[in-house]
Amino acid sequence: MNRITSKKQLSQDVFRLTVEAPDIARERKAGQFVILQLDTEWGERIPLTIADADPEAGTITLIFQAVGASTRKLSWLGVGDEIANLVGPLGRPTHVEKFGTVVCVGGGIGVAPSYPIAQAMKAAGNKLIAILGARTKELVIMEEEMRALADEVIVCTDDGSYGRKALVTEPLKELCEQNPPPDLVVAIGPPIMMKFCAKTTEPYGVKTVVSLNTIMIDGTGMCGGCRVSVGGETKFVCVDGPEFDGHQVDFDQMMARLGAFREHEQMARKGCLLREEAVRKGLKE
Amino acid sequence: MSEWKEPESLLEAARKEWAALEGRALGPRDRMGIPAQEMPSQEPLARAKNMKEVALGYFAEQARVEASRCLQCKNAPCMQGCPVKVKIPEFVAALAAGDPAKAIGIIKETSLLPAVCGRVCPQEKQCQSTCTLGKALKDANQAVAIGRLERYAADWERANGGAAAPAIAAPTGKRVAVVGSGPAGITVAADVRRAGHEVTLFEAFHKAGGVLVYGIPEFRLPKAIVQAELENLRAMGVEIRTNFVVGRTRKLTDLLEKDGYDAVFVGTGAGLPKFMGIEGENLVGVHSANEYLTRSNLMKAYAEGQADTPIQRAAKVAVLGGGNVAMDAARTALRLGAEEVHLIYRRTENEMPARKEEVAHAREEGVQFHFLQNAKRILGEGGRVSGIECLRYELGEPDASGRRRPVEVPGSEFTIPMDEIIVALGNESNPLIKATTPGLETDRKGHIVVNGEGRTTLPRVFAGGDIVLGAATVILAMGEGRRAAAAINQMLAEG
Numbered sequence: 001m002n003r004i005t006s007k008k009q010l011s012q013d014v015f016r017l018t019v020e021a022p023d024i025a026r027e028r029k030a031g032q033f034v035i036l037q038l039d040t041e042w043g044e045r046i047p048l049t050i051a052d053a054d055p056e057a058g059t060i061t062l063i064f065q066a067v068g069a070s071t072r073k074l075s076w077l078g079v080g081d082e083i084a085n086l087v088g089p090l091g092r093p094t095h096v097e098k099f100g101t102v103v104c105v106g107g108g109i110g111v112a113p114s115y116p117i118a119q120a121m122k123a124a125g126n127k128l129i130a131i132l133g134a135r136t137k138e139l140v141i142m143e144e145e146m147r148a149l150a151d152e153v154i155v156c157t158d159d160g161s162y163g164r165k166a167l168v169t170e171p172l173k174e175l176c177e178q179n180p181p182p183d184l185v186v187a188i189g190p191p192i193m194m195k196f197c198a199k200t201t202e203p204y205g206v207k208t209v210v211s212l213n214t215i216m217i218d219g220t221g222m223c224g225g226c227r228v229s230v231g232g233e234t235k236f237v238c239v240d241g242p243e244f245d246g247h248q249v250d251f252d253q254m255m256a257r258l259g260a261f262r263e264h265e266q267m268a269r270k271g272c273l274l275r276e277e278a279v280r281k282g283l284k285e
Numbered sequence: 286m287s288e289w290k291e292p293e294s295l296l297e298a299a300r301k302e303w304a305a306l307e308g309r310a311l312g313p314r315d316r317m318g319i320p321a322q323e324m325p326s327q328e329p330l331a332r333a334k335n336m337k338e339v340a341l342g343y344f345a346e347q348a349r350v351e352a353s354r355c356l357q358c359k360n361a362p363c364m365q366g367c368p369v370k371v372k373i374p375e376f377v378a379a380l381a382a383g384d385p386a387k388a389i390g391i392i393k394e395t396s397l398l399p400a401v402c403g404r405v406c407p408q409e410k411q412c413q414s415t416c417t418l419g420k421a422l423k424d425a426n427q428a429v430a431i432g433r434l435e436r437y438a439a440d441w442e443r444a445n446g447g448a449a450a451p452a453i454a455a456p457t458g459k460r461v462a463v464v465g466s467g468p469a470g471i472t473v474a475a476d477v478r479r480a481g482h483e484v485t486l487f488e489a490f491h492k493a494g495g496v497l498v499y500g501i502p503e504f505r506l507p508k509a510i511v512q513a514e515l516e517n518l519r520a521m522g523v524e525i526r527t528n529f530v531v532g533r534t535r536k537l538t539d540l541l542e543k544d545g546y547d548a549v550f551v552g553t554g555a556g557l558p559k560f561m562g563i564e565g566e567n568l569v570g571v572h573s574a575n576e577y578l579t580r581s582n583l584m585k586a587y588a589e590g591q592a593d594t595p596i597q598r599a600a601k602v603a604v605l606g607g608g609n610v611a612m613d614a615a616r617t618a619l620r621l622g623a624e625e626v627h628l629i630y631r632r633t634e635n636e637m638p639a640r641k642e643e644v645a646h647a648r649e650e651g652v653q654f655h656f657l658q659n660a661k662r663i664l665g666e667g668g669r670v671s672g673i674e675c676l677r678y679e680l681g682e683p684d685a686s687g688r689r690r691p692v693e694v695p696g697s698e699f700t701i702p703m704d705e706i707i708v709a710l711g712n713e714s715n716p717l718i719k720a721t722t723p724g725l726e727t728d729r730k731g732h733i734v735v736n737g738e739g740r741t742t743l744p745r746v747f748a749g750g751d752i753v754l755g756a757a758t759v760i761l762a763m764g765e766g767r768r769a770a771a772a773i774n775q776m777l778a779e780g
Contacts, residue, residue, distance in 0.1 A: 023534050037491055042585065044593035045491070070593060085491035087528040217584065217594075220489050220530055221715050222499075222556035223576035229567055234560060239717060253567055256668030260569045264595035 002036075002083040005059060010141045013066045014109060015075050016051070022058030024050070024088045030120040031094030031113075031211065031243055034060070035219045037085040038073050046070045047216055047238075049113035050089060051142075063112035063141065069268035072276070090219040091242045094120060094209075100183035102126040103175055104150075105168050105197055107133045107189020111142045113211055114188045118149055121186075127151050129182070131171050133189065137162035168193060169200045176204040184209065187246060191255050198246030208246035212237045215260060228254045289649060292325035292341060299346040306353055313356055317418065321427050322351040326646070333619045333650040336503045336587055340404070340642075348437040352381035354418060355429045362415040363431060368764040369395045373412055373431055380434055385441040392438055393448070397472050398763060400443060400510045403436025405501060405609075406760045407640050426641075443513060450520045454481030459777045462487060462546040464531045464718070467495020468759040469552030469750030471514060472766030473773070474523045477550075480774040484523045485546075489530045492583060495554055497759070499583040500575070502613050504620070505643070508582075532721040541745055548745045548773045551733060552766065555712035555751035561605075565663030566708075570597060570670030574606070574614040574709035581617050599705035600624045603673050604652075605660055606709030607637035608756075612644060614707045615652045626652045627701065631659035631678050631691045657691065661698060663706055672702045711756050718752070730755065739769030747773055 006018040024034060028050050037043040046068070052061035066075040077083070094117050102121045106114035111132055122128045130150040134140040135158045147153050154171045155163030164171065168189070175182055185208040187197035194210040201208045216226040219238045226237035231248035235241065299322060306319065325341040326332070332339050343351065355377040363373040372391050379388035392399045406412075412431045413419060419428030442448055459482045463470045466488040478484045492498055494511045519525060531537055531553075540546045558573035560566050577596070580586040586596035602618040604611050607630035618626045628647070630637060633656045637644060648654065657678040664672040677697035680689035714731035726734045726742035732755055733748040735741055741748050749765030751757055 023529070027534060039593070040491055042588075042592050044584065044595075085528050087489065087491070087530060087534070089533055090530065217576060217579050218490060218499075218556075220533075220556065220717060222558070223579055224558045224560070224573040225576045227560075227567055234562070234567060236557075239557075239715075253668070256569055257567065259668075260597075261595040268593065 002086040004077055004079055004081050004083070007077075007079055010063070011139050013075075014139070014141055015064060015066065017062045017064075017074075017077075018059045019062060019083060019086065020058055021060045021086055021088075024086070025053040025055045025058050025060050028053050028060065028089035029093035030096065030116040032089035032091050033113075033213075033219075033242060034062070034086055034088030035090060035216070036074070036083050036087075038070060038083065040084050043084065044070055045085075045217055045219070047090070047213060047219060049211070049213070051112040051115055053116075063109065065109045067269070068265055069272045072269065072272040087219065090238060092240070094186075094243060096120045096124050098125040100126065101129065101180075103129045103131060103172065103182045103185045105131045105133070105172060105185060105187040105189070105193075106142075106146075107168055107187075107193040108135070108139060109141070110189030110193070111146070114186065115142055115145060115149075117186055117188075118146065122149055129175065130154070131156065131168050132163075133157070133168035133193070135159065167196070169196050172197060172200050176201055176206050181206050183207070185246075186211075191251055191258065194246060194249075195251035198249070198251070202247050209243050210246040210249060211242045212244060212249070212254065213242065214254065214258060228257070289326065289329055290323060292344075295323055295325050296344045296346065299344060299350050302350045303346045306350065311353060316354050316356055317421060319350060319354045321354065322347040322430065322433075324430075324433055324642075329646075329649040330651075332504070333616070336620060338507050339504050339646055342440050343433055343437045348380050348385075348434060349383060351430050352377045352434055355381065356417050356421075358417050362417060363412040363429075366412040366415040368411065368760050369767065371395050371412075371435070376438060377429065377431070377434055380438060385438050386445075388434075388438040389442045389448075392435060396435075396760075396763070397475055397767075398468065398514060398759070399435050400439035401468070401497060401506060401514070402760050402763070403432050403434075403439055404506050405640075405758075406432055407758060408432035409641050411760070443510070447513065448517060450517065451475075451479055453479055453521060456483070457481040457777065459483065459547045460485070460545055461773060461777075462531075462540045462544075462549045463552065464537070464549060465495060465552040465554055465750070465752075466493035466515075466525065467497060467552060467554050467750065467762065469554075469762040469766040470495065470550070471518065472763045473550045473552065473749070473770045474518055475521065476767060476770030477773055478518070478521050478523050480777070482547075482774075482777060486518065486523055486525045487529045487531050488525065488527045490583065491527050493525050493527060499579045500610065500613070502578065502582055502617055504616065505613065530717070532717040537718060537722045537725075537746065538743075547777060548747065550739075550766075550769055550773065551718055551741070551746065551748040551752060552750040552762070553715055553718055553752045555756045556715040557713040558708065559710045559713055560708055561660065561710065563660060563662050565665050565670070568663055568665040568670050569668055570599065570704060571663060571706045571708065572597070574604075574610045574707050575712070577614050577707050578610070578617065581621070587617075587621060596621065597705050598622050599703075601627075601703050602705045602707065603627045603629055603660075603701070603703045604707045604709055605629050606711070607632065607639060608709065608711065609639045609643055610711075611709035612639045612647045612652075614709050616647050616650060618705070618707065619650055619652065627655055627703075628652050629655045629658050629660060629673075629675060631657065632688065633657060633680065636688045659691070660706070664700065670703055670706055672700050673706060674698055674700045712751070714752055714755070735769075737768075738772035739765060740772060745776070
């Protein structure tokens with residue numbers, strides 16, 4: 001079950017895995033995610049977005065950044081290894097229709113979940129503009145795939161090492177100023193990026209969907225750990241989302257909630273890095 | 286409840302008592318004179334720091350003494366109080382006669398999970414509430430301790446080689462999908478499998494058992510007991526598929542139309558925590574009891590350093606609610622190192638829905654109870670909980686539930702500093718199955734509508750447990766499961 005069939009390192013901390021998961025590959029739609037756990041007794045459950053799927057081969061593609069303890073441990077697995085527990089697809093699929101012009105903004109690892117949405121939007125007959133943002137050139141992912149799909153691709157890096165030296169909000173603002181402005185913006189990336197994308201489009205009245213990745217345990221509505229305020233109402237990301245109207249989301253609250261276990265997470269990550277270091281030294285000696 | 290007593294002293298007393306009773310023909314007066322046997326338990330302050338089971342179970346001598354108290358009423362009012370009509374006087378008589386093997390056989394004719402029910406049933410509201418002995422002694426606490434005796438019989442069986450796998454009828458070639466592996470699902474799986482049908486039990490989590498595993502803490506229901514029940518199911522040939530969310534991984538209707546199942550039972554429970562909609566509810570440090578208990582129980586976050594899942598270990602914790610889940614959360618908080626745990630409930634102790642024993646245990650362990658108070662808003666500092674503002678209440682006229690309705694006392698606000706708030710105000714029905722299953726009728730509250738046999742409005746689809754009843758009990762879920770299983774078996778036998 002859940003055997004890894006291919007693995008590729010996309011940048012220093014970003015990995016792409018293809019995993020056997022026929023049920024999920026068959027049912028998943030753009031916008032949905034999975035929850036995985038690496039050890040049935042002691043592991044934590046973490047949500048990851050589905051970057052792609054091949055229903056025929058019965059596989060799904062996961063792209064993740066090894067930032068926390070569990071994602072670092074996931075990066076230690078190789079082809080042939082199994083992920084102990086994998087459940088999904090979870091969350092509501094993206095609402096896809098012919099809107100006209102759709103801009104998909106992907107920041108960092110957020111390009112991965114944007115990709116299936118971009119695919120679906122394109123297939124529905126939309127004009128597709130992709131904005132890919134990253135801190136530096138090395139961290140730009142899936143550019144080739146997006147170029148093969150989108151009518152226009154804008155790449156930005158914070159340090160100007162590749163594409164435009166800009167934050168994603170800059171070209172987004174320019175697009176909003178055009179006449180007519182885009183019909184829909186889908187922004188996925190770090191919370192702070194989504195917050196400012198929503199702020200950018202709001203004055204222009206351009207509908208902006210964001211996909212939230214909050215702390216969750218079960219992913220089916222049972223724990224409520226993932227709750228966010230949307231338009232003053234409490235919503236559960238796992239069953240009401242993960243996509244919401246970006247102009248309604250209380251990002252500051254969401255960011256505070258994401259930091260609920262920061263201390264624990266930093267300790268756990270440190271443990272992982274120490275172990276990696278030990279393994280490296282062990283290999284050298 | 287009386288003061289905590291050393292288990293050894295309870296054993297000593299029971300031995301003496303039994304020595305005096307053994308071989309005697311007992312009349313009702315003699316039986317009424319036998320002292321009620323207390324449940325041996327871990328010392329309160331020690332147990333409030335560990336996760337091990339609190340109640341240790343009767344000693345053999347205690348079980349015989351307690352069982353000898355039963356008056357063996359011909360009309361068995363206790364059975365009327367039991368949702369699954371366990372033949373209580375018969376099994377109690379077997380225990381009095383020193384035959385636990387016979388006793389467990391009698392219990393299992395009607396109840397599938399005695400080791401669980403003996404521990405978590407609200408006996409004081411069911412079988413024990415109608416006990417003649419309790420009435421004769423004018424004290425419900427003096428009723429025969431039926432739950433403890435049930436637990437004794439079940440534990441005896443597990444300690445003595447376990448249950449023989451029940452006989453399975455010849456294969457029928459029919460297949461049944463059971464959605465949700467909690468008490469209702471386990472019951473249906475067992476009953477339907479016994480009739481010779483193939484059964485797949487689907488569970489969304491990575492471990493089966495439902496609320497018995499994620500909700501009820503180890504100190505009240507050891508997980509080894511649940512595992513033993515699930516192993517029984519596997520030994521019977523039930524396939525358990527974890528990590529499978531019906532409605533997402535596969536639509537319910539696809540199970541019937543594409544995957545070859547002949548019937549589906551939905552027992553997905555009441556999994557959508559209620560919040561109060563008050564200010565500050567989304568601050569860091571406010572958790573649903575579901576989240577808190579799942580982190581501790583299913584994810585084992587209590588084992589710091591070993592488990593990857595974190596849990597907040599706050600010094601001052603408020604738990605809102607008065608049910609079993611509230612007691613479980615409060616007592617878990619103590620075990621995770623809280624200095625103060627305040628349980629805030631807006632009615633009085635008499636109206637609390639929790640089992641009496643859990644309330645008594647919580648109090649012994651140091652949980653502080655605040656009655657006739659309710660949270661008005663949660664205060665925060667830098668996005669985290671810093672306190673709770675409460676309002677005082679008084680009891681007014683009885684409401685629809687027959688309980689006197691709590692009424693706010695205007696201007697009675699007061700503030701208590703807190704680091705963590707756990708909301709244990711119950712659950713609403715989980716919308717997932719309904720949202721993904723067209724034609725499945727639900728009521729105003731989202732509970733699946735069923736007839737007296739557990740049939741839903743969709744052909745070949747049955748439902749039971751909390752998704753039908755709203756948040757209820759293990760035994761009621763089991764009772765519903767048995768009824769639905771009987772209807773499924775009948776439907777499949779007919780064609």
